[in-house]
Amino acid sequence: MPNKNRISTFDVTFKNSKKVPFQRWYPYIEGYSPNFVFNLIDKYCKDATLIYDPFAGTGTTLFASDKKGVNTIFSEVNPLLRFLIDTKVMVMSLSESERRKLASDLKALIPIILTEVEGYEPSEELNLSYVNTFGKSLYFEAEQYLLILKLRSYIDHKRKNNQSLIADLLTVAVFSLLLPVSYLKKQGDVRFKTEDERVHQEYMEDLLPNKLEQMVEDIENFSYSISMKHTMICENAKNIGNAILNDKISSVITSPPYLNGTNYFRNTKLELWFLRHLKTDADLRFFRDEALTSGINDVKASYIRKCEQLNSTTLKLTLAELDCNAYDKRIPLMARCYFNEMLQIFSGLSNKLENGAYLLIDLGDSIFSNVHIKTDLILAEVLNDIGYKLEERIILRQRRSRNGTFISQVLLVMKYYRNNGFI
Numbered sequence: 001m002p003n004k005n006r007i008s009t010f011d012v013t014f015k016n017s018k019k020v021p022f023q024r025w026y027p028y029i030e031g032y033s034p035n036f037v038f039n040l041i042d043k044y045c046k047d048a049t050l051i052y053d054p055f056a057g058t059g060t061t062l063f064a065s066d067k068k069g070v071n072t073i074f075s076e077v078n079p080l081l082r083f084l085i086d087t088k089v090m091v092m093s094l095s096e097s098e099r100r101k102l103a104s105d106l107k108a109l110i111p112i113i114l115t116e117v118e119g120y121e122p123s124e125e126l127n128l129s130y131v132n133t134f135g136k137s138l139y140f141e142a143e144q145y146l147l148i149l150k151l152r153s154y155i156d157h158k159r160k161n162n163q164s165l166i167a168d169l170l171t172v173a174v175f176s177l178l179l180p181v182s183y184l185k186k187q188g189d190v191r192f193k194t195e196d197e198r199v200h201q202e203y204m205e206d207l208l209p210n211k212l213e214q215m216v217e218d219i220e221n222f223s224y225s226i227s228m229k230h231t232m233i234c235e236n237a238k239n240i241g242n243a244i245l246n247d248k249i250s251s252v253i254t255s256p257p258y259l260n261g262t263n264y265f266r267n268t269k270l271e272l273w274f275l276r277h278l279k280t281d282a283d284l285r286f287f288r289d290e291a292l293t294s295g296i297n298d299v300k301a302s303y304i305r306k307c308e309q310l311n312s313t314t315l316k317l318t319l320a321e322l323d324c325n326a327y328d329k330r331i332p333l334m335a336r337c338y339f340n341e342m343l344q345i346f347s348g349l350s351n352k353l354e355n356g357a358y359l360l361i362d363l364g365d366s367i368f369s370n371v372h373i374k375t376d377l378i379l380a381e382v383l384n385d386i387g388y389k390l391e392e393r394i395i396l397r398q399r400r401s402r403n404g405t406f407i408s409q410v411l412l413v414m415k416y417y418r419n420n421g422f423i
């Protein structure tokens with residue numbers, strides 16, 4: 001008999017979200033699918049009234065929780081993803097008639113947008129921020145670049161004319177296509193396309209109408225409406241300790257950045273540029289400093305002063321191994337910072353949790369210089385000291401690394417006990 005609480009391996013990647021209405025607007029491979037969250041709520045926290053996702057990404061936790069009748073609070077440090085969440089929440093909160101009107105207004109633009117855009121001046125300001133941020137790096141063919149600058153002006157004009165939701169939807173459509181029409185490609189991290197890949201180069205003129213059709217289809221056909229409350233409590237999860245909450249959090253469902261070097265900001269630099277969040281190259285550095293340290297380029301030597309000794313035997317052994325073997329001395333520093341910052345987040349969170357709250361964390365481990373960093377095990381040890389007790393460790397996916405070690409994606413099921421369980 002199929003087990004309805006069984007977690008499919010596809011649910012823990014973005015694969016299952018590619019066809020999900022609204023989720024498909026901006027493919028984000030770091031995301032998990034709504035089904036994963038449904039299963040976790042059914043299995044661990046059916047009676048939850050408030051769920052927190054400290055690393056919200058595209059908002060999967062909050063949209064899935066809404067369907068289960070649960071309010072959420074969330075943090076997400078990347079303004080691109082906050083923009084995406086806000087836009088989807090706004091659309092899904094409209095009444096049926098408002099939504100039909102919005103779909104019809106957007107649909108009406110599809111056959112004319114490319115002609116209309118030609119009548120606009122390319123955005124000078126966006127051009128300047130490109131030069132100041134990316135210097136001489138060439139990410140687009142000249143004509144594509146010009147079209148993108150004109151689209152910026154076109155969308156700004158819509159916003160000035162009080163069509164702010166249409167402007168937001170057009171913004172999402174355009175930024176979701178920036179990577180496909182650029183010379184870059186996302187494969188793990190963003191890199192330049194090869195000559196062969198460039199043979200199949202895609203163009204904004206071809207993709208934009210289809211993207212808008214897809215969005216219209218979702219707005220028209222998706223009868224679901226947001227019924228619960230979803231609040232961005234603080235942008236940066238590291239500040240959760242200072243947040244003021246009226247209600248206690250029943251459960252945390254999240255997938256933090258893995259300790260594998262994914263540079264979330266560099267990977268979304270084109271989108272952030274289009275959204276005007278990058279004016280100079282210092283802005284990328286600023287965002288990287290805000291995010292959880294999870295890659296060697298995130299590390300600054302000065303960080304070490306902020307790190308304390310953590311109570312984890314596995315971490316101590318791993319750091320000693322890394323100190324001897326790592327090809328780059330920033331690697332042990334990165335690991336130290338990662339677990340320190342996680343401790344900071346979960347310490348700040350603890351007095352906001354109900355006693356017995358579940359912490360459901362989807363996390364992967366990694367290998368640097370042949371040293372296996374057992375991220376989930378270390379995190380469980382580090383959090384144990386502040387009242388989070390490991391209940392289950394479920395392997396979601398496993399693969400063999402180049403040196404033969406198994407790397408796993410796991411679900412950590414932890415429970416929070418006030419006063420560390422002592423009365």
Ligand SMILES: C[S@@+](CC[C@H](N)C(=O)[O-])C[C@H]1O[C@@H](n2cnc3c(N)ncnc32)[C@H](O)[C@@H]1O
Pocket residue numbers: 028030031032033054055056057058059060061075076077078081235236237238254255256257258264290291292
């Ligand atoms: C693995 S992704 C989460 C994906 C999400 N579960 C989804 O389905 O879309 C991790 C997210 O954490 C965010 N992040 C990194 N550091 C953060 C911080 N200090 N505070 C809040 N969010 C952060 C990243 O921008 C990224 O979107």
